Amino acid sequence: MEIENIDLHRLKMPLKTPFETSFGRLTYKDFLVVCVNGEGQTGYGESVSLPFPIYNEETTDTVKYMLKEFFIPKLLKLDGIDHPEQLQSIFKPIRRNQMAKAAIEGAVWDLYCKKKGISLSEALGGTKKEIDVGVSIGIEPGIPEVLEKVETFINQGYKKIKLKIKPGFDLEPIAAIRDRFGSDIPLMADANSAYTLEDIHLLRQLDPFHLMMIEQPLAHDDIIDHVKLQSELSTPICLDESIHSYEDARKAIEIGACKIINIKIGRVGGLAEAVKIHDLCKSNGIPVWCGGMLEAGIGRAHNIALSSLDNFLIPGDTSASNRYWETDIVTPEVDFLRPGTLAVPDGYGIGYEINEKVMEKYRLETESFSKEKSIY
Ligand SMILES: O=C(O)CCC(=O)c1ccccc1C(=O)O
Numbered sequence: 431m432e433i434e435n436i437d438l439h440r441l442k443m444p445l446k447t448p449f450e451t452s453f454g455r456l457t458y459k460d461f462l463v464v465c466v467n468g469e470g471q472t473g474y475g476e477s478v479s480l481p482f483p484i485y486n487e488e489t490t491d492t493v494k495y496m497l498k499e500f501f502i503p504k505l506l507k508l509d510g511i512d513h514p515e516q517l518q519s520i521f522k523p524i525r526r527n528q529m530a531k532a533a534i535e536g537a538v539w540d541l542y543c544k545k546k547g548i549s550l551s552e553a554l555g556g557t558k559k560e561i562d563v564g565v566s567i568g569i570e571p572g573i574p575e576v577l578e579k580v581e582t583f584i585n586q587g588y589k590k591i592k593l594k595i596k597p598g599f600d601l602e603p604i605a606a607i608r609d610r611f612g613s614d615i616p617l618m619a620d621a622n623s624a625y626t627l628e629d630i631h632l633l634r635q636l637d638p639f640h641l642m643m644i645e646q647p648l649a650h651d652d653i654i655d656h657v658k659l660q661s662e663l664s665t666p667i668c669l670d671e672s673i674h675s676y677e678d679a680r681k682a683i684e685i686g687a688c689k690i691i692n693i694k695i696g697r698v699g700g701l702a703e704a705v706k707i708h709d710l711c712k713s714n715g716i717p718v719w720c721g722g723m724l725e726a727g728i729g730r731a732h733n734i735a736l737s738s739l740d741n742f743l744i745p746g747d748t749s750a751s752n753r754y755w756e757t758d759i760v761t762p763e764v765d766f767l768r769p770g771t772l773a774v775p776d777g778y779g780i781g782y783e784i785n786e787k788v789m790e791k792y793r794l795e796t797e798s799f800s801k802e803k804s805i806y
């Protein structure tokens with residue numbers, strides 16, 4: 431597969447409603463669309479980093495820098511590529527920068543599938559034709575607002591409700607949701623690293639609410655303390671921020687730091703690594719689900735394809751486009767097949783077309799890179 435040139439678009443899209451977590455408040459998504467062109471076709475990837483280094487150390491600007499200076503020149507220097515999995519060894523000398531790696535790797539997967547005439551789901555080994563999805567609710571000004579959102583999303587059919595929590599906004603909203611909607615709704619909490627082991631007593635008070643899990647309660651770079659916490663909690667711990675690779679997942683599972691893993695393609699450096707983590711978890715009896723980074727349609731399409739693998743046993747955070755955007759950059763927009771389920775597209779590649787008009791509306795700039803100009 432020949433890769434001739436690459437376009438990098440930067441977009442800024444306002445969220446329909448602000449999204450707040452323990453680490454900050456987001457009102458828009460500033461991201462890159464990577465277009466890898468070869469033999470008359472285009473593969474699309476999306477950067478999932480946030481504008482600020484508050485979830486992990488990457489930002490839209492660091493991703494852009496890494497793509498421009500390292501990953502794009504490396505890719506253009508190649509004499510073609512047979513399979514996207516080869517990118518793992520090609521990019522390996524460059525440490526970390528997982529979201530930058532994933533953005534370009536995803537575009538190469540899409541191009542590869544389009545050339546082969548298969549769907550991305552099929553290329554990854556996915557078997558499901560539809561996936562169950564949930565919704566992630568940010569920290570709201572108060573309990574009434576939380577209850578209103580939960581009600582709206584349950585009525586829409588979402589199959590998992592995830593509430594962001596932080597110290598001072600944890601037991602009360604969770605208790606209020608259970609009180610109002612009963613013990614049957616699939617409910618979980620995501621702390622985004624807002625607690626320490628000193629909070630064990632408080633976190634134990636979540637146990638009676640029978641949450642599906644608590645996601646990343648402790649530090650973003652910890653697995654050891656999570657082992658201690660898990661031994662004191664009946665609520666299963668799910669890791670998000672702490673898992674950047676297959677090796678991280680292996681170690682976390684080995685020492686008992688979690689019972690569930692949230693897989694984000696960007697956080698682990700791409701689809702190939704995500705599939706490896708999926709397989710590892712499967713063979714260890716650890717269910718996984720696909721996390722989200724408030725993606726626009728291209729990233730969302732990648733998440734759907736990944737979620738079609740069979741150990742994605744828990745509804746993911748890949749909600750429909752209209753949960754985030756006035757209009758999404760793909761067509762058709764990501765929408766329910768039935769309430770709470772998304773169809774896994776069987777078209778070639780990501781299975782969605784790009785809505786050029788919407789792309790144009792939110793586009794800030796474009797840079798193009800070609801083989802001739804590549805000097806790496
Ligand atoms: O709806 C989504 O895309 C998931 C939203 C979400 O929870 C999230 C959004 C941005 C950064 C981190 C996280 C997270 O899962 O921790």
Ligand SMILES: [Mg+2]
Binds near residue numbers: 620692721
């Ligand atoms: Mg999370």
